[in-house]
Amino acid sequence: MPELKKNMRLLISQNIGFTAATIILVVLWLLYNFLHPRGFSSAVLIQNTNESVAIVFVAIAQTLPVLLGGLDLSVGAVMTLANCVASVLVSGTPFQIILGMMITLLTGTAFGLLNGLVVVYGRIQPIIATLATGSIAIGLALFIRPQPGGDVDGDLGWALTNDLYELVATYGWWDADAGWFAPISWFPVPLLIILVISFGIWIPFKRTITGRTVYAIGSSESAAFMSGLPIDRAKLAAFTLAGFFAACGGLYLAIQTSSGNADISQAGSYTLNSIAAVVLGGTSLLGGIGGAIGSLVGALLLRLLAFYFRILSIDPLLQPLIEGVVLLVAVSLGALRTLQTKNRLRLFR
């Protein structure tokens, strides 16, 4: 038992940023639900998660390059590209829909791989390389969809943006009113999608040698090289996975809005917000510390701040200012560790 306690304490102290973000998220979310006229209802949870899916995936995408010690400025653009591809392909027969989703995810993954190739073999800084490839992604998106529009399957959109009950009822897999199904039928599909994809891919990846190499590179690339770790492979994998997660965000956005929109300013705001979410979730911009689940929490926290504007009366023209101040405070909390260190040199590691 003391052994377990010690392990827990170690786990928490090693993930202090993540732990803090999670506690803040839970507290703020509970308070939000108490203030909301329909708090603690399935409808509110569905709305909350629907609004968060795209930014959660883009934040997870951003995490991998950040763990390497770089930044990916193309995540928002790749999401937009996937969004536009999906708006063209995700319709028709069930087979065509599934094929369209596959092609959408493949597009993003391929684009991520391209980023990785440019960074690894082109030997260009990630921030510059992705700035350029991001423009290419937006250009392609505009080419595919010069004007917003598209007809993503409406039933799919309805089924995936509601609770499990509507999903089952829409496709008639089984009797949605069945007794055994009732205890879980309220569960939001978007939340399920987030949890399954992020945990299902991230946790196994983190435990592979490639995954651990990503962390090692972020901590010290030269040490990782000296240790004979597969550096090129890890970088390629990180950027490829980033492309995949960004495409997940774009695909969901297309399903949610049943259309595509090559909106440059929207792509930019997703990229910036993804960096904010990554930092909020306890990942260090210097690399080597953090993780995708932290970014998931960070993205949810970022969205939750805006939810408050709708239940409290705050002047609309002051809202961006308040959001900015709260963000700054939240991110600064992560810097509190600088006050505790005994030796300043530790800050530079």
Next chain:
Amino acid sequence: MIKRVLAMSVAGLAMSCAVAMAGPTVVNGPGANPSCFAQWSPDTKFLQWEKREGPFKLAVVNGFVGNGWRIQMVKTAKAFAEDPSIKDKISEFKVVSTGTDAAVQLGAIEDFINQGYDAIVTIAVAPDGFDRVIRLADKNNVVIVPFDNVLDTDKVMQVNENQLEMGRMYASHVLGELGKLGKTSGKLLEVRGLAGNSVDRDRSLGIHQVLDESGGDWEVISVVGNWDDGTAQKVVADAIAVHGTFDGVVAQGGTNGVVQALLDTDHPMVPMSGESENGYRKALAKYADEGLKGISIGQSPGLVAISMKAAISALEGNVMPQLISVPLPVATYDELEDGLNYWSDLPDNFFTVNEFPPCGVNISGPSIMAQTKDDS
């Protein structure tokens, strides 16, 4: 914990079972107050929602914020919510700006539906993608009113000004004034708006329709001013440097900049058209005698007030057109009067048209500017 999960599942179940498809029914016209809520075209259908008792909960979901027009729109919404004609009908009023992110805007609308709001007025960030919230709104009998940037759908009630007609009036006025000078052909400068935007497209279409119909031999030089004073000033100055003198200027925005460029380059004052910026109207009043015989028509930030009024009218069970055409607020150089339709003491980038007498929307410029930031 278990209790909460249980409560959630029950609530979720109730949510999913109890709702049948509701929403508006398509009915025959005429609609209520047709002088204000005018049908867009003769084949616009009419919608009717179930009548219910006020006062109502009303929300405005703005998208992008950060230019003068949007800020003035938000201020207008707040001023109008305090207007005696409407104050008693509103029990709760909220305004949020979501930025350009579609997911956030959809989320905000869905949130207000969940909170039990009766009507949501919005400027859509994209013409598509609202199917889901429209379906939800219909389920919960919520009235959604997109205005300004309207949606490509006929399932919701929407409010806008007729941009094609506006373009036609711009060109007609300029040709009319040129006609008075005896000119039936010549060189015109067209200053366009934001490329790829439907408003820019429709206004330009209207302008060119009139020019083509006039039969005159018009040489049109088109420049893109993005509806922005700075950009417009630069491109107009460039056009004058390259092409010399124009017989008339057909601008559709950024008009302060257009006039400034004419003054800076010592271009003769010619008939022109433009938006409804206060600075442009000041210039029209000042230079009309020198030949700046202009027309000023604008997309009014006051559209938000009309949309709010339309939402309440729909909630009261009145028959409403699906697409409402708001009368174009027109003022020509000879109709301008300081303190009435322009204000020499207000800033140049203030949009002057805010009053729509047929709608009972009479918020004057000074009363909007008096809206301070702490009285939400």
